[in-house]
Amino acid sequence: MCSVEGIGKKGGMRIGVIKGGGGGASGGERVEKLKKSSRMKVWIIRATTSVLLWTCIVQLTALGETWGPRVLKGCPSCFSHQDSSVSAIEDKVPSVPARVIPPKRVYKNNGYLMVSCNGGLNQMRAAICDMVTIARYLNVTLIVPELDKTSFWADPSEFQDIFDVNHFITSLRDEVRILKELPPRLKRRVEMGFVYSMPPISWSDISYYHNQILPLIQKYKVVHLNRTDARLANNGQSLDVQKLRCRVNFNALRFTPQIEELGKRVIKLLRQNGPFIVLHLRYEMDMLAFSGCTQGCNNDEVEELTRMRYAYPWWKEKIINSDLKRKDGLCPLTPEETALILRALDIDKNYQIYIAAGEIYGGDKRMASLAAAYPKLVRKETLLGPSDLGFFQNHSSQMAALDYLVSLESDIFIPTYDGNMAKVVQGHRRYLGFKQTILLDRRLLVDLIDQYHNGSLSWIQFSDAVKETHERRRGQPSKRLVIPDRPKEEDYFYANPEECLQQPDGQLSST
Numbered sequence: 001m002c003s004v005e006g007i008g009k010k011g012g013m014r015i016g017v018i019k020g021g022g023g024g025a026s027g028g029e030r031v032e033k034l035k036k037s038s039r040m041k042v043w044i045i046r047a048t049t050s051v052l053l054w055t056c057i058v059q060l061t062a063l064g065e066t067w068g069p070r071v072l073k074g075c076p077s078c079f080s081h082q083d084s085s086v087s088a089i090e091d092k093v094p095s096v097p098a099r100v101i102p103p104k105r106v107y108k109n110n111g112y113l114m115v116s117c118n119g120g121l122n123q124m125r126a127a128i129c130d131m132v133t134i135a136r137y138l139n140v141t142l143i144v145p146e147l148d149k150t151s152f153w154a155d156p157s158e159f160q161d162i163f164d165v166n167h168f169i170t171s172l173r174d175e176v177r178i179l180k181e182l183p184p185r186l187k188r189r190v191e192m193g194f195v196y197s198m199p200p201i202s203w204s205d206i207s208y209y210h211n212q213i214l215p216l217i218q219k220y221k222v223v224h225l226n227r228t229d230a231r232l233a234n235n236g237q238s239l240d241v242q243k244l245r246c247r248v249n250f251n252a253l254r255f256t257p258q259i260e261e262l263g264k265r266v267i268k269l270l271r272q273n274g275p276f277i278v279l280h281l282r283y284e285m286d287m288l289a290f291s292g293c294t295q296g297c298n299n300d301e302v303e304e305l306t307r308m309r310y311a312y313p314w315w316k317e318k319i320i321n322s323d324l325k326r327k328d329g330l331c332p333l334t335p336e337e338t339a340l341i342l343r344a345l346d347i348d349k350n351y352q353i354y355i356a357a358g359e360i361y362g363g364d365k366r367m368a369s370l371a372a373a374y375p376k377l378v379r380k381e382t383l384l385g386p387s388d389l390g391f392f393q394n395h396s397s398q399m400a401a402l403d404y405l406v407s408l409e410s411d412i413f414i415p416t417y418d419g420n421m422a423k424v425v426q427g428h429r430r431y432l433g434f435k436q437t438i439l440l441d442r443r444l445l446v447d448l449i450d451q452y453h454n455g456s457l458s459w460i461q462f463s464d465a466v467k468e469t470h471e472r473r474r475g476q477p478s479k480r481l482v483i484p485d486r487p488k489e490e491d492y493f494y495a496n497p498e499e500c501l502q503q504p505d506g507q508l509s510s511t
Contacts, residue, residue, distance in 0.1 A: 102174035107139045111217035112182060114195070114224040116146045121162070121400040122420040124148060126494045127228035129248040133241055134232065136176040137206050138214045144168070144180050145228075152286045152312065153396040162397055164254045171252045175244060186222055196220040199227035203487040205236055234493040235482050245493065246500035249424075250431055255401050262388065263405030269383050270406070273376075276352035278403075278410035279342075280425070282332040282417035285361045292320025293331035301362070329443025332417035335360065337449055339370040341440065342414075344466035352376045354410065356403035356421075358396065380406075413437045413475075423495035430475060430501055437475035444469055477503050 115131045117124035128145050135142035144159050159165055169178045181187060189195065196216060201208060217223045225231070232245075255263070270276045288294065289308035294301065309315055325331055333341065342353075353374045360367055371377050380402055381389065392398045400421070407413050407425045413435070415422030429435040445466065452462040480498050483490040 101170050104173050104177070105175055109177065110138060110140045110214060111220070112143060112179075112186060112222045113138070113140045113217065114143045114146070114182070114190070114222060115228050116148070116224070116226050117228045118148045119151060119229050120148075120153060120420060121397040121404070122424040123229050124397075125249065125253060126420070126424060127231070128253065129245045129494075130232040131225070131228055132172060132176060132178075132248045132252070133244045134206070134209050134213075135178075136244060137241065138209055138217065140214075140217055141177045141179055143182055144178060147397065155395050155397045157395050157397050160256070161395070162255060162259070162401055164256055167254050168252050172248065175247075182222065190222060190224075195222055195224050197224040197226050200225055200231045202230050203233045204231060205233045206238070206241055230487075234487060234490060235480070239499055242493070242497065242499040246431070246497050249494065249497075250428065250500075255405065258391070259398060259401045260405065262384070263402050265388075266380055266383055266402065266406050267409050270352055270354060270378070273352055274350075275411040276354055276378075277347065277412045277414060278354045278356050278407045279338065280403075280407065280413070280415035280417075280422055281335065281338060281355050281357045281360065282415065282419055282422075283335055283360050283362075283366070284358045287332055287417065287419070288361055290315055291325065291331055292317065292322055293325060294322045295326055295331060296334050296336065296366070297362075326446055327443070329441070329446065331442070331446075333440065333442060333445070335366050335370045337446070338416050339373040340449060340452075341445060341466060343373055344463040345438070345470065346463070346467070347374075349374055350376065352378055354406055355379045356407050358399070408432065408435075411436070414440065416440060417442075423492045426475060427492075427494045427497050430477075430496060434475055434477060434501075434504070438470055439473040439475070441469055441473060477501070 113131070113135050115127075117127045117131075119127070124145075124147055131145060132142060144165060147155075147157060147159055147162070149156055159168075165180065169180075172178060182190060196219075198216075200213065213223065213225075254260070285305070285308070288297070289305040290312075292305075292309065294305060297305065309320075310318060322331070351374070353370075353376060355377060364371075367377070380399070389399075392402070404421070404425060407421075408428055413425060413429060414437070415426070418439075426437050426439070429437050448457065448462055448465055451457045452459070457465070477498075478496065480493070480496045481491040
């Protein structure tokens with residue numbers, strides 16, 4: 001007859017020790033077996049508990065990385081897009097359902113794609129969207145893009161200095177595998193110079209990459225694309241391709257927390273003083289030298305700009321007729337011309353005008369007429385102290401990122417030249433609900449300005465003509481202009497990504 005004699009403790013579990021009434025040897029064996037069985041159960045329970053705890057920790061950490069910043073700091077653009085009040089900027093939580101990190105897309109990896117972006121921030125931004133999309137449809141692994149450090153701006157910033165690299169990688173993991181660097185063996189080969197490097201053909205469609213680039217990746221394992229500007233066609237792509245380009249642009253490419261927080265501060269300061277306009281005044285030395293536009297410059301300035309143009313071999317056009325280029329609408333408006341146009345559009349002089357640009361060529365002297373017409377001119381440098389911007393000095397792309405954020409949130413955005421920032425911001429504002437963007441018709445405007453100056457038009461006639469011309473150029477829904485075989489002349493995909501936009505009923509225009 002057996003009986004329960006006593007209960008001991010082992011590892012937090014209660015274990016009964018059973019004694020037999022007789023048969024000492026067999027009873028002892030049974031006790032030892034029971035002890036071993038109990039120890040095994042304790043070990044299994046401990047192991048299972050540890051695995052479950054570590055799984056929970058990993059999931060919570062990943063969830064925090066993906067959604068913690070979004071809940072605390074706002075959407076990828078980091079601000080509320082509908083409410084212009086300061087409280088909305090600070091407190092609004094995005095109206096999207098929380099979700100875990102997307103599951104990894106499982107696919108056979110065909111190799112590795114390295115890319116070196118060229119140009120300024122917004123040219124590189126569009127290129128990154130294209131390269132992610134290309135990598136996805138080639139079923140290859142993308143290495144985090146390298147940013148341009150050799151252009152006019154000489155910005156030493158790495159990808160992770162401008163964009164939230166962890167968010168970039170994790171938010172796209174259900175589409176494409178992205179690594180911060182090559183696996184060690186392949187990395188050593190590349191460092192030794194054993195890598196196939198090439199520029200892809202501009203304005204190519206996905207079939208070009210399937211037929212020409214993919215076989216090279218499969219052959220060499222790693223291919224390096226050393227030019228990325230405008231390498232994917234605007235049109236003729238599948239809807240999935242176009243939507244992935246948008247997803248990367250509007251969701252995956254989020255600026256670093258430091259840049260976003262500083263941008264939020266600038267917007268708060270502006271909102272405290274009422275509505276504001278962002279004027280992308282592209283009257284900067286590099287643009288004037290590149291374009292050959294010298295309207296209003298003296299002889300010394302013309303010579304300086306010409307020398308600079310010849311100093312950069314990749315700027316192909318050297319001999320330029322500034323007057324003809326201006327009449328064709330291919331020059332950025334001067335600060336004086338811009339002041340005239342803002343007045344003609346009846347922009348209230350009490351509006352804050354935020355200048356989103358680098359150093360204006362000619363300095364305060366060239367800005368005098370604009371400052372006289374609109375005394376509330378501000379820049380990031382006047383709103384923030386030196387200590388705030390110290391980290392960003394000599395990092396033009398990071399400064400441009402601040403201007404990008406402020407431009408998205410402005411009541412009106414007005415670019416004076418249709419460069420990359422003007423186009424990419426215009427498209428992003430369309431995505432945010434067709435926020436007002438006045439797209440200046442420079443070819444018509446310079447003709448009207450000249451007529452006004454020579455007395456052919458009165459002020460009223462001039463102002464009426466300017467307003468009438470821009471009635472349908474305010475960022476309304478429109479069809480993207482397609483010009484077969486002339487992609488440079490058609491509408492840029494990122495300026496009007498219509499495949500990704502929620503079109504208001506009955507508002508789609510062909511202009």
